Amino acid sequence: MTNRFAVVLAAGQGTRMKSKLYKVLHQVCGKAMVEHVIDQVETAGVDKVVTVVGHGADSVKEILDVRSEYVLQEEQLGTGHAVLQAVDVLGKEVGTTLVICGDTPLLTAETLSSLLAYHEQHDAKATVLTAHADNPFGYGRVIRNTEKHVKKIVEQKDASTEEASVQEINTGTYVFDNQFLFEALSLVKNDNVQGEYYLPDVIEILKNKNEIVMAYQMENMDEALGVNDRIALAEAANTMKKRINKKHMQNGVTILDPANTYIEADVIIGSDTIVEPNVMIKGKTIIGEECMIGSSSVICDSKIGNGVRVTSSHIEQSEMVDGSNIGPNSHIRPNSIIGENVHIGNYVEVKNSTIAKDTRVGHLTYIGDADLGENINVGCGTVFVNYDGKNKHRTSVGDNSFIGCNVNLVAPVNVANNAFLAAGSTITKNVPEGAMGIARSRQENKDGYWKKLPPSQN
Structure with a gap:
């Protein structure tokens, strides 16, 4: 030759x-x-x-x-x-x-x-x-x-x-x-x-x-087309976008609104996945089969398994394993692994963390620099406090644990298997297996307080 x-x-x-x-x-x-x-x-x-x-x-x-x-x-x-x-x-x-x-x-x-x-x-x-x-x-x-x-x-x-x-x-x-x-x-x-x-x-x-x-x-x-100015650059991008979307649809991907779906050149998507309008899939992202990528989601340089549901959320440089779901309005930041059948609800941020299978993180929670085991319930408003002003520290939570609402876990701290963290607690010490960690002031009621207020306030 x-x-x-x-x-x-x-x-x-x-x-x-x-x-x-x-x-x-x-x-x-x-x-x-x-x-x-x-x-x-x-x-x-x-x-x-x-x-x-x-x-x-x-x-x-x-x-x-x-x-x-x-x-x-x-x-x-x-x-x-x-x-x-x-x-x-x-x-x-x-x-x-x-x-x-x-x-x-x-x-x-x-x-x-x-x-x-x-x-x-x-x-x-x-x-x-x-x-x-x-x-x-x-x-x-x-x-x-x-x-x-x-x-x-x-x-x-x-x-x-x-x-x-x-x-x-x-x-x-x-x-x-x-x-x-x-x-x-x-x-x-x-x-x-x-x-x-x-x-x-x-x-x-x-x-x-x-x-x-x-x-x-x-x-x-x-x-x-030779690109010599920004107008030609936009024309090239539009033509390339149509070409990429067509290739995915020919390979068995449903793109509901190709004109308003942006998929970059190196992205791989499995068959029977559905991509809704206004989605951006970028970098070297790999998406499995039978996924639902909901409207306004952004996925960059990430690996998405089979049967994953992403609803109006942002995922970057991370992995979501088979059967997991996220959103709406949540953010998976780099170096995170969301395990099998894990539920990440609305307004949750996860960064540099691993979450094992069947764990549920419902809403309004920050998980940073943490390792969560299997079958954990994370209550609303939980914060993994990972930064002391100078350094980042990690937190671990064992299998089958329960974290009540509005809990702060101040790293470094380890919570063992089958532990309970009482709602409203600020946890600064390790919690043994099967124990309950509670760290909050005892409630005190002040009788007759209403009568002490100025007339303009009562």
Whole structure:
């Protein structure tokens, strides 16, 4: 099989974004644009990826890490100049090279695979990825000869009336015979208004040498979108969102209102799960089968088991085990595990804690830095007091214990199995197995107090 390489162009600053963030690092559905590009390039079967970096080079390297090799374009002198920076890495290689922009997050592996295969099947020296545009204004037109080979690529400002009527446009993605690519790049001139070296000039050089240049027209024009400003970024995100939601629905997930449901690219959802409107599911979240994710819930980087019910709640970097439920209006903060069949009611916050199976936390409670056993009842208004003003401390509560309403557990404290904590207590000492912990003032009634109040108050 022919060796395949890719050059990802990611050196431009992206001034039209009007952002401190490097352009290709702007996110589309939870991933930087350049990550989407690398994902699809890898899936298309490329053997080696070289990313051309410039502005924000370190940030791009941090995101992509070892998935790519890197070359630096110190001055942005055009796309041809950018690809030429990869000559020391790829110049002596034999095979096929894909050149793709890092701001084209909607291109799919299927399209790239078809483009590469088409190029190799026709033994072309270059192949241009094209698309049909109902309104091609502003795009470079692809002009074919009678044999359907590429005759030339004409920019809008240079097109004749006849050429401007052509609706096949250049997407800016190319495949080349690698050795011919770098030979031709050495011949590209910068005698233009911008004083830059343009990659499309390689096409003209190859044509002048009577080499075969093909064009592969993809089916979906939406994939061709290059993101240069915030408007295009929003358009890309909307298209990607529709694509992601469609994939989940095809896999057996019910999304009641796809237009108002936001699911990021790496999320996995099991079949027969129902997702209500205005839900956001982010990061590397995994959701099991037969779950109900209720309206206005937010789940980020978490693992949700089978048969879990989430009602208008927020879960981040945590796990909810099979059969558990939460909400409405509760918050699971990072590093928490909600066990099997656990009930987390309304207005409950859990942080850095484990709660074992069949435990019930009804409402209006804070559980922080704690380990709760099985079959515990946690009463309304309970607070696990985990912070002494300087350090965090942990609390443990054993199986089958009962915590009455409005109890404060001041960490560090351990409550053994089968213990009872009386309502209204502030627990500062360990409670033995089977004991009741009670820590509150004895009630005292002041007879006749009403009569002592000033007349205005009685």
